[in-house]
Amino acid sequence: MSDRIFAGIWLLLCVGGLMVAWQIHSEYSYEPVGPRPFPVGILGLMLFCSVALLLRKPDAVQWPHRRVLQRLLVMVIVLLMYAWGFEWLGFPLATAVLTAIIGTLFGATIPAAGMSGAAMGILLWYAFDRLLDVTLPLGAWLN
Incomplete structure (x- = not known):
């Protein structure tokens, strides 16, 4: 259950981060793609992983060695x-x-x-x- 709570909170943080990242604009073009794609890509990947964590079937937790x-x-x-x-x-x-x-x-x-x-x-x-x-x-x- 704790992994689902974590995934839900992380999902909300990723959505908020995507809204912030989408607002990133540069006053001048110093790179061909600009500063927006990297944070949007990383946050999109984290959002996908949090959804996958929410939708996966529960299993027994085994602590690492x-x-x-x-x-x-x-x-x-x-x-x-x-x-x-x-x-x-x-x-x-x-x-x-x-x-x-x-x-x-x-x-x-x-x-x-x-x-x-x-x-x-x-x-x-x-x-x-x-x-x-x-x-x-x-x-x-x-x-």
Whole structure:
């Protein structure tokens, strides 16, 4: 029952967030798509997930093992560090480190996590900066 209460509250928050996000306008066009699609897309996805959570059939709750909770805590800490160091580390390096750490949390070897992190950082930066024309920071170490 608590998951349905959470999903109902989250659904209302997502609807409110969509109404706020739809009002986002930029005074000048600095990117081809503008600032509105990203928050609308994320909130739409969260709205879909909350509806799915509301409509699913109830099952018995099984609490995760201690190891899973530790991994979740590490992931939250790494995501907070990513948000904190994003601008001065730069998108490619911060994303590479984040991807490598999350890869090791999911059982990847260190060389595989490092290579996939580096590839993800470079390819995502290229996709956003060159293909989508979204300006991302390169970091203080390149300026």
